[in-house]
Amino acid sequence: MNKDRFKNPWFWVGIGGVILTATGMEPSMFTSWDALSGAVLDVLKNPFLLGTAALAVLGVFVEPTTKGLTDGKGEEK
Template identity: 85%
Template sequence: MNKDRFKNPWFWVGIGGVILTATGMEPSMFTSWDALCSAALDVVKNPFLLGTAALAVLGVFIEPTSAGLKDEKKEG
């Protein structure tokens, strides 16, 4: 895996967006710490949401131009 991804802030923005979307988070869930903790616990208790979030994050990590889960080594 290309470690340069972790240094790119847009990679982290993408991960955050994918997780928020896959777990069904809404702006109303971020109005207080209690609401946020409750929403996060609801996600943890739901195996379907955890699974879809994991698949979505995996989709961000995978390099679509290479076979398998690893990146191809760049020549040069």
């Protein structure tokens, strides 16, 4: 796996967006710390949401131009 992606802040923005979308988070869940912690606990108690979030994150990591879960050799820097 290409370690450069972990250094790119936009990778982390993408991961955050994917997780928020896959778990069904909405802006109203971020109005207070109590609301946020309750929403996070609800997600952690829901195996379907955890599974879809894991699959969505896997989709961000997978290089679509190669076979399997590994990155291609690509252009070396």
